[in-house]
Amino acid sequence: MTDPNRDAGHPDEEPLTGDGVTQGIVRVGNTVRRPVRPFTLTVQAYLAHLRAAGFSGAPVPLGLDDQGREVLSFVPGEVPREPLPPGTAGEEVLIELARLIRRLHDAAQGWVPPADATWGGIPGARMTTSPPDGRPLLVGHRDYCPGNVVFRDGLPAALIDFDLAKPTTRVEDLANALYWWAPLLHPKDRAPAFVDLDIPHRVAVFADAYGMTAPQRHALVPAATRMIGRFHVNMRAAAATDPVFRRMWDGGVKDRLPRAEAWIRDEGPAITARLTAAG
Ligand SMILES: Nc1ncnc2c1ncn2[C@@H]1O[C@H](COP(=O)(O)OP(=O)(O)OP(=O)(O)O)[C@@H](O)[C@H]1O
Ligand SMILES: [Mg+2]
Structure with missing residues (x-):
């Protein structure tokens, strides 16, 4: 036809x-x-x-x-762009995003990809996630950037663009969401409404809304630290092979990622302390 x-x-x-x-x-x-x-x-x-x-x-x-x-x-709603608008800085956005990802993970749990499964990645990527043996894997979204989250009535309602989906752990996938939405970035690199926010508090709010377990809370900062390091290596490699990534790299990613690496080294302990505090 x-x-x-x-x-x-x-x-x-x-x-x-x-x-x-x-x-x-x-x-x-x-x-x-x-x-x-x-x-x-x-x-x-x-x-x-x-x-x-x-x-x-x-x-x-x-x-x-x-x-x-x-x-x-087509998923109806509004998709924010960077820099994130002030209306997306409220805790209710983090809470709803965490609940959405929890539902995604619970639905994904137990799905066994076909034997000939093929996964996407950024061009020329050098480093991939290789979770240690024994950690339960599920297929996660792995790219919760603003342009991939659909809002309705001011709150995250759906996810689009599963191009980077592949087997991962819950914690690795949550680290990605927090990178964009806590965000796990140096204040210089955050949208204006996010500059002065208490990031350890926001990470804890997100963790509570998701229902993160104690082992997941302990694993989060190490996972985020590895992820940001991987972003740096992979974005540099992608910039060398693809003009779209070259524009992102030259447009600020080349400074943002090393700053994020330094920031999580400094702030990581405070985030873990807040995440794992009793009560
Ligand atoms: N299924 C969908 N429902 C609603 N809007 C969509 C859908 N798919 C894409 N869009 C809109 O088109 C935009 C671009 O689509 P998509 O995110 O898939 O590609 P992309 O942004 O170029 O890829 P990347 O996020 O990897 O850069 C989205 O940000 C969203 O605004
Ligand atoms: Mg997209």
Whole structure:
């Protein structure tokens, strides 16, 4: 059957641009069309599992269209951009995000990816997560940047852009969310409304809302520290191979990541102390 929207630039196709990593994303009615990448079918299988497990905070996978593009449901709401707007600095945003991720993790728990699963990553990445043996793995989102969180009524309601999803631990995945939303950044690199916030307190609020266990609380800062170090190595490598990442690197990432590494070295102990304090 001929897709009535097959011509590029068709008036019914509204271009969607996020952080500019993925070209060619368009909205068509209640659907989004995205280019197919090697990991697309694996991610669609994951999204189908999430839906079957009762998680509604992610796009519904709808297969491929007759142009060979990925089709997903359009998730209504507002997607913030960096710098994060002042309205997103409240604790209720952190609490709702933590609850959303808890529901995602609980739905993901126990899903065994297909034997031929293929996962995405940033171009030229040198370091990948390799959680120590024995830690339970689940497929997490792994990229909770502002452009991947859909808000409704001022609160996080859904997640989009599962391009970096892959097996990880709950703690590693939570470290990523906190990097963006606590945030785990030097004050110089935070949006204005986040500069003076009490980050150890915010991390504890998030941990309570998620229901982090004592071992997870002890593991968080070490995981975040490794993750920020990995971001630094991988973003430098990506900048050397891909012009979009080169622009991000030159546009400030090259300074932000070393500052974040130094900041978490200094502030990490206070975060762990707050996270693990009794009561
Ligand atoms: N299923 C969806 N429902 C609603 N909006 C979407 C959906 N998919 C994408 N969008 C919108 O399009 C923007 C870009 O999409 P997406 O996040 O998938 O790509 P990207 O931002 O280029 O990739 P990256 O986040 O890796 O840079 C999103 O920030 C969001 O505003
Ligand atoms: Mg995105």
